[in-house]
Amino acid sequence: MGYWRGIIECYREFLPVDEKTPIITLYEGNTPLVHAQNLAREIGFRGEIFLKYEGLNPTGSFKDRGMTVAISKAVEDGKKAVICASTGNTSASAAAYAAKAGLKAFVLLPKGAVALGKLSQAVIYGARVIAVQGNFDDALYMVRKIGEILPVEIVNSVNPYRIEGQKTGAFEVCDALGDAPDYHFIPVGNAGNITAYWKGYREYYQVGKIRRLPKMMGWQAEGSAPIVKGYPIKNPQTIATAIKIGNPYSWQPALQAVHQSGGLIDAVSDEEILQAYKLIASKEGIFCEPASAASVAGLIKLTRENFFKGGEVVVCTLTGNGLKDPDTAMKVCEQPITLPPDLDKVLELIEQ
Numbered sequence: 001m002g003y004w005r006g007i008i009e010c011y012r013e014f015l016p017v018d019e020k021t022p023i024i025t026l027y028e029g030n031t032p033l034v035h036a037q038n039l040a041r042e043i044g045f046r047g048e049i050f051l052k053y054e055g056l057n058p059t060g061s062f063k064d065r066g067m068t069v070a071i072s073k074a075v076e077d078g079k080k081a082v083i084c085a086s087t088g089n090t091s092a093s094a095a096a097y098a099a100k101a102g103l104k105a106f107v108l109l110p111k112g113a114v115a116l117g118k119l120s121q122a123v124i125y126g127a128r129v130i131a132v133q134g135n136f137d138d139a140l141y142m143v144r145k146i147g148e149i150l151p152v153e154i155v156n157s158v159n160p161y162r163i164e165g166q167k168t169g170a171f172e173v174c175d176a177l178g179d180a181p182d183y184h185f186i187p188v189g190n191a192g193n194i195t196a197y198w199k200g201y202r203e204y205y206q207v208g209k210i211r212r213l214p215k216m217m218g219w220q221a222e223g224s225a226p227i228v229k230g231y232p233i234k235n236p237q238t239i240a241t242a243i244k245i246g247n248p249y250s251w252q253p254a255l256q257a258v259h260q261s262g263g264l265i266d267a268v269s270d271e272e273i274l275q276a277y278k279l280i281a282s283k284e285g286i287f288c289e290p291a292s293a294a295s296v297a298g299l300i301k302l303t304r305e306n307f308f309k310g311g312e313v314v315v316c317t318l319t320g321n322g323l324k325d326p327d328t329a330m331k332v333c334e335q336p337i338t339l340p341p342d343l344d345k346v347l348e349l350i351e352q
């Protein structure tokens, strides 16, 4: 193989590309699968936990896997502009890949509900950013309408190429473990990623690369849990802004993933999300964003409820990088202590 050239080159035979497809890549994928022994010990989980750290993708989230395929296909199809609605990560990724491809990018964001790091990414990569005085669902509704009126490519996960690219997350997990895990825990927002992972696992199973399928375990935030509740939420609320979505596009495929795999979809509170967010950082040295921690929060919840027998292999996808949202970290952690440049005072504090 030589060096890593992105998910399309690596998994070409599983993806809808051929020799005519121009490959637009930022060398996404190949992210670490971290063996989280400290976390397992801390939460009393008597099996093995692996964290798929998607925050190490080029724009800091799993969206890059889908975006390399969506943007490559948009270029192949002669598109000149792309558009998306986003809680932040999709827009960051779309803007970066559009920049690389020389396409225009338009992004519609819910005003005041996107972490600053993500907003700064969309801006610096050169996207046209529109802050909508509404929520993600309002923005996605408009994007889908605009896609019907103008010749722009929608690069939300309504675009099937996004799902195709994102399924490579499952391939990498299997390549690293030698088989599928027993359980795959994943945060759920617009529900594209759980759909994509399940597709990836099934495809690897069909070609005999793995001998079993995992149970898919999806996690929504309590104030933003339409799939769990069974009806759309008009005004979703959660600190995990990335998954603050009241009417997910891939609702049905997500339910199918859960039912076919024998998994479940459930909700965790903001408090549980923040506890997991802090534990992942303080026990494993991994800074993920709050929405990402919903997967681990779900694992903690089920561990407490004695859901597991012991000996299970569990993978949690950590979908995005914590540096995108430093404000939340600063809000929920101990604040720095200010002291004068006085050695005795500093020593006194350290020795406490």
Ligand code: F0G
Residues within 6 Å of the ligand: 061, 063, 085, 086, 087, 088, 089, 090, 091, 157, 187, 188, 189, 190, 191, 192, 193, 194, 242, 243, 289, 291, 292, 319, 320
């Ligand atoms: N985690 C993070 C960090 C996300 O940004 C998202 C979705 C999810 C989880 C949920 O994934 O939507 O496939 O179920 N972010 C989208 C965005 C909505 O616009 O960036 P999903």
